[in-house]
Amino acid sequence: MRRDPxxxxxxxxxxxxxxxxxxxxxxxxxxxxxxxxxxxxxxxAVVCAKAPALxxxxxxxxxxxxxxxxxxxxxxxxxxxxxxxxxxxxDYTNALGEAEDRHQFLGxxxxxxxxxxxxxxxxxxxxxLLLESCR
Amino acid sequence: xSEPQNTGPQGxxxxxxxxxxxxxxxxxxxxxAAELRAAWAPPxxxxxxxxxxxxxIGLWYALSAFGFMLLAGVLGLLIxxxxxxxxxxxxxxxxxxxxxxxxxxxxxxxxxxxxxxxIAILILPALLGGRDMPFPRLSAFGFWCFVIGGVFxxxxxxxxxxxxxxxxxxxxxxxxxxxxxxxxxxxGLSFIEIASxxxxxxxxxxxxxxxxxxxxxNIMPLYAWYVLVVGGMILFAFPPLIAGDFLFELExxxxxxxxxxxxxxxxxxxxxxxxxxxxxxxxxxFLPSIAIAAMVVPTVARRPIVGYSWIVLxxxxxxxxxxxxxxxxxxxxxxxxISLGFFSAASEAVVIPTGIQLFxxxxxxxxxxxxxxxxxxxxxxxxxxxxxxxxxGVMLAIAPFNWQVHDTYFIVAxxxxxxxxxxxxPVIAGIYYFFPFIRKKMLSERLGRWAFWLIFTGFNVTFLPxxxxxxxxxxxxxxxxxxxxxxxxxxxxxxxxxFVIAAGFAVFVWDLLRPKGAQQQMPRNPWAAGTLEWSHNxxxxxxxxxxxxxxxxxxxxxxDPDLVARMDxxxxxxxxxxxxxxxxxxxxxxxxxxxxxxxxTGPTWxxxxxxxxxGGAFIFPTFHMYAPALVSGAFALVCILYWLWTxxxxxxxxxxxxxxxxxxxxxxxxxxxxxxxxxVWITMLGDxxxxxxxxxxxxxxxxxxxxxxxxxxxxxxxxxVALAVLxxxxxxxxxxxxxxxxxxxxxxxxxxALITAPLLTxxxxxxxxxxVQALEPTTHVYPAIIWALMIWVVAHALVGLIMQLYxxxxxxxxxxxxxxxxxxxxxxxxxxxxxxxxxxxxxxxxLAPGVL
Ligand code: HEM
Numbered sequence: 001m002r003r004d005p006x007x008x009x010x011x012x013x014x015x016x017x018x019x020x021x022x023x024x025x026x027x028x029x030x031x032x033x034x035x036x037x038x039x040x041x042x043x044x045a046v047v048c049a050k051a052p053a054l055x056x057x058x059x060x061x062x063x064x065x066x067x068x069x070x071x072x073x074x075x076x077x078x079x080x081x082x083x084x085x086x087x088x089x090x091d092y093t094n095a096l097g098e099a100e101d102r103h104q105f106l107g108x109x110x111x112x113x114x115x116x117x118x119x120x121x122x123x124x125x126x127x128x129l130l131l132e133s134c135r
Numbered sequence: 136x137s138e139p140q141n142t143g144p145q146g147x148x149x150x151x152x153x154x155x156x157x158x159x160x161x162x163x164x165x166x167x168a169a170e171l172r173a174a175w176a177p178p179x180x181x182x183x184x185x186x187x188x189x190x191x192i193g194l195w196y197a198l199s200a201f202g203f204m205l206l207a208g209v210l211g212l213l214i215x216x217x218x219x220x221x222x223x224x225x226x227x228x229x230x231x232x233x234x235x236x237x238x239x240x241x242x243x244x245x246x247x248x249x250x251x252x253x254i255a256i257l258i259l260p261a262l263l264g265g266r267d268m269p270f271p272r273l274s275a276f277g278f279w280c281f282v283i284g285g286v287f288x289x290x291x292x293x294x295x296x297x298x299x300x301x302x303x304x305x306x307x308x309x310x311x312x313x314x315x316x317x318x319x320x321x322x323g324l325s326f327i328e329i330a331s332x333x334x335x336x337x338x339x340x341x342x343x344x345x346x347x348x349x350x351x352x353n354i355m356p357l358y359a360w361y362v363l364v365v366g367g368m369i370l371f372a373f374p375p376l377i378a379g380d381f382l383f384e385l386e387x388x389x390x391x392x393x394x395x396x397x398x399x400x401x402x403x404x405x406x407x408x409x410x411x412x413x414x415x416x417x418x419x420x421f422l423p424s425i426a427i428a429a430m431v432v433p434t435v436a437r438r439p440i441v442g443y444s445w446i447v448l449x450x451x452x453x454x455x456x457x458x459x460x461x462x463x464x465x466x467x468x469x470x471x472x473i474s475l476g477f478f479s480a481a482s483e484a485v486v487i488p489t490g491i492q493l494f495x496x497x498x499x500x501x502x503x504x505x506x507x508x509x510x511x512x513x514x515x516x517x518x519x520x521x522x523x524x525x526x527x528g529v530m531l532a533i534a535p536f537n538w539q540v541h542d543t544y545f546i547v548a549x550x551x552x553x554x555x556x557x558x559x560x561p562v563i564a565g566i567y568y569f570f571p572f573i574r575k576k577m578l579s580e581r582l583g584r585w586a587f588w589l590i591f592t593g594f595n596v597t598f599l600p601x602x603x604x605x606x607x608x609x610x611x612x613x614x615x616x617x618x619x620x621x622x623x624x625x626x627x628x629x630x631x632x633x634f635v636i637a638a639g640f641a642v643f644v645w646d647l648l649r650p651k652g653a654q655q656q657m658p659r660n661p662w663a664a665g666t667l668e669w670s671h672n673x674x675x676x677x678x679x680x681x682x683x684x685x686x687x688x689x690x691x692x693x694x695d696p697d698l699v700a701r702m703d704x705x706x707x708x709x710x711x712x713x714x715x716x717x718x719x720x721x722x723x724x725x726x727x728x729x730x731x732x733x734x735x736t737g738p739t740w741x742x743x744x745x746x747x748x749x750g751g752a753f754i755f756p757t758f759h760m761y762a763p764a765l766v767s768g769a770f771a772l773v774c775i776l777y778w779l780w781t782x783x784x785x786x787x788x789x790x791x792x793x794x795x796x797x798x799x800x801x802x803x804x805x806x807x808x809x810x811x812x813x814x815v816w817i818t819m820l821g822d823x824x825x826x827x828x829x830x831x832x833x834x835x836x837x838x839x840x841x842x843x844x845x846x847x848x849x850x851x852x853x854x855x856v857a858l859a860v861l862x863x864x865x866x867x868x869x870x871x872x873x874x875x876x877x878x879x880x881x882x883x884x885x886x887x888a889l890i891t892a893p894l895l896t897x898x899x900x901x902x903x904x905x906x907v908q909a910l911e912p913t914t915h916v917y918p919a920i921i922w923a924l925m926i927w928v929v930a931h932a933l934v935g936l937i938m939q940l941y942x943x944x945x946x947x948x949x950x951x952x953x954x955x956x957x958x959x960x961x962x963x964x965x966x967x968x969x970x971x972x973x974x975x976x977x978x979x980x981x982l983a984p985g986v987l
Contacts, residue, residue: 030455105353112448
């Protein structure tokens with residue numbers, strides 16, 4: 001499965017170079033989910049313990065937080081989709097050892113993680129929508 | 136970062152096809168093989184126990200974990216014997232409590248997690264075409280800690296002194312428990328958890344920095360991805376438990392009322408901390424098994440895995456989502472419904488990535504030409520059992536149903552379905568699959584099938600009826616039940632089944648341990664697999680990979696037919712050892728381009744001694760013998776310092792090393808290029824999590840108790856807190872400055888900073904200690920948690936102080952120079968974290984009382 005490195009233009013090389021990537025980046029979408037989750041939990045806990053009367057406001061705030069989290073994840077996902085570049089390369093598996101494969105693979109993984117994080121955020125919002133009291 | 140020129144890699148990379156095709160002269164092959172063999176020779180005779188090589192440590196680790204599992208299994212059998220008949224009196228109620236507590240604890244802490252680490256230590260370097268883990272002595276230290284801790288905890292059974300409060304030790308049952316049982320659990324298992332974290336650090340660094348050249352992240356074996364994810368999870372899941380153990384032990388030893396509601400404490404805090412650990416733990420146990428399946432399935436299907444990126448996604452996604460599950464286990468504890476909702480939601484979400492992985496495996500099998508081998512049989516059994524367990528799990532995630540069957544045998548059944556399907560079967564599959572790699576012998580096909588069918592049938596006979604037993608209302612953890620309850624026959628069936636499982640394990644163990652000397656030499660790659668571990672020499676050599684290959688695809692053994700011959704000829708990197716050192720290659724994180732030749736450490740007694748003394752420091756306090764504990768701790772410290780001083784980050788004799796294929800690599804690195812720096816980073820992430828858990832505790836009390844902090848409570852002296860924060864921050868700044876001055880060649884200044892900084896550290900630590908003297912920790916939870924925070928910071932400051940002195944000594948003796956400054960980089964990293972800790976703790980101790 002060895003193949004010669006394809007001739008690359010300079011901008012390509014710059015785009016695929018190692019320093020431009022980081023393993024952290026694929027974690028950003030899940031981290032957004034985590035932040036949303038912790039915020040929801042913390043706000044619900046504090047409000048229910050200290051000021052149950054404020055719950056309607058808290059729910060509104062949490063819905064806003066959900067909107068924000070989804071927007072962030074969407075943006076991350078869109079960037080990753082561009083990085084994956086599936087539409088133009090048609091390369092789905094990125095199984096080769098070239099810089100370009102690695103670049104697109106990280107994009108692909110990030111797209112998928114954005115997807116699952118978005119689902120996680122939506123699930124995490126359901127209780128806010130469905131439950132109207134602390135007890 | 137001032138790095139002198141010419142310390143980077145020099146020469147062509149990646150190697151061209153012609154370079155790889157050039158043969159290596161026979162004489163050179165023989166010479167270099169002899170050099171390597173000498174460098175990697177294992178210690179002989181009774182010195183064998185000083186070995187630190189991953190192949191030895193991993194093997195011992197796996198065998199001990201398996202041994203503990205068999206012991207815990209025997210406890211399971213005894214439990215079943217007692218429950219076989221109504222009103223049985225085979226074992227007393229107290230013994231029974233000890234048995235189920237130790238059965239659960241040993242299975243989880245002495246088998247499930249350590250087994251992952253053992254297998255990973257054993258095979259990861261080979262999967263990565265490497266020679267060894269980056270820190271062999273750290274693995275050895277972790278292993279010895281594990282054995283000492285495990286023997287101690289299990290040994291308590293013999294003295295009828297084992298813990299009795301169940302494997303999650305809920306207070307107040309466990310806080311008020313007489314005798315040392317609970318202390319043994321808390322201290323013994325904390326000790327093991329620390330060893331687990333050490334192994335996790337090592338594995339993460341191994342997967343990130345020790346891959347062979349060219350193995351970019353998109354082509355590394357899936358197993359390595361799982362190691363990263365599981366390692367990361369251990370790093371965030373275990374520290375909360377350690378923090379919980381810390382608070383718990385303070386309560387038991389000194390009567391600080393963290394979990395005592397009469398003095399403002401709250402047992403719920405323990406439940407939170409335990410389950411922040413406990414639910415990810417389920418996935419920590421389960422993902423490595425999936426990882427094994429991810430290696431076995433492509434081999435069996437004889438084609439590359441389908442959906443590599445999808446599997447990576449599921450692994451990372453599960454890692455995250457599983458942390459959203461902790462309250463899952465507390466449905467019946469009266470939390471606000473809305474909070475429970477969040478966790479119910481997360482429990483449902485985690486099903487998605489789990490499903491994706493199973494689909495990817497199914498797709499691979501369907502798309503391939505399956506050859507049903509013994510490992511695959513076990514994987515298939517695992518899938519069947521795990522799916523059943525998953526179904527009951529979804530049922531349990533529905534809160535009302537959960538209230539119904541909470542604490543009945545339904546839970547016991549569900550638990551064992553997930554654990555057998557998600558852990559025991561895949562691990563056995565892994566053992567069958569990797570045994571030829573580990574021992575260079577084959578296991579018996581016939582015995583394997585016997586073992587499989589015995590365990591599989593026995594398992595279902597034992598645990599399937601338990602669902603019904605639970606629905607009929609039999610509570611778990613009861614040592615007997617009345618005849619009239621009508622569960623007798625179900626229990627009898629379960630007990631009979633348990634003995635069928637035991638028979639299956641007996642067959643398996645016999646197959647594993649029976650002498651195989653007469654067996655013929657086996658073929659080199661018996662399963663015709665595609666990954667690098669099967670390139671190892673037969674008969675076995677200790678050097679790991681003969682030469683470290685350049686990798687360009689996911690299944691190099693399938694894709695590059697010349698690879699193995701070239702590795703054998705020493706065509707690739709590091710084929711020799713001109714100075715007789717053990718070395719391995721360090722590469723960059725994303726693209727694995729060569730960066731460094733890392734010298735790895737060899738056999739030694741020091742890790743064994745360090746583990747013994749560390750063990751003493753944890754074991755003596757269970758009997759309230761604090762003086763011997765302190766002495767033992769001091770000896771442990773001396774051992775560890777000696778170990779670090781003599782064998783880490785020493786200036787090398789040769790600046791560059793000819794790595795082969797024209798490439799010349801440096802032999803020393805500091806900062807982010809060095810593996811040690813990464814290890815500090817990762818360790819500190821775990822440490823910060825533990826600290827965050829204690830801070831969480833503070834705010835938890837605030838939300839759960841209306842009188843926290845109490846109206847008239849005395850607070851810490853604010854001036855002293857401020858002084859402490861100032862002094863410690865200044866010490867941090869000086870440490871950072873020392874690193875920069877040293878790198879710039881201004882050694883005098885750097886030394887001056889390293890003399891002043893420890894003084895400031897000592898001053899800051901004293902000020903913080905003094906600031907809380909007016910508080911009486913036994914009276915109420917508020918002073919107690921302030922004290923706990925203070926102890927945490929002061930203990931870390933002391934470690935930071937030792938580090939500063941260590942670097943000062945290094946600078947004075949020539950171990951640390953402007954060029955060779957890895958130690959200084961590492962301690963600065965530690966101090967970054969410490970500085971953050973100090974600021975947060977200062978705010979909580981000094982400012983929060985005014986604000987709340
Ligand atoms: C021979 C196989 C086994 C048998 C016969 C068995 C039997 C049992 C029984 C009867 C209980 C319930 C005790 C009670 O509630 O009174 C139990 C609990 C438990 N088992 Fe097993 N077990 C086996 C294997 C395993 C394995 C392989 C694991 C984990 C990897 C495991 C983990 C646990 C845990 C965590 C508990 C809960 C302990 C507690 O309530 O604190 N068991 N086991």
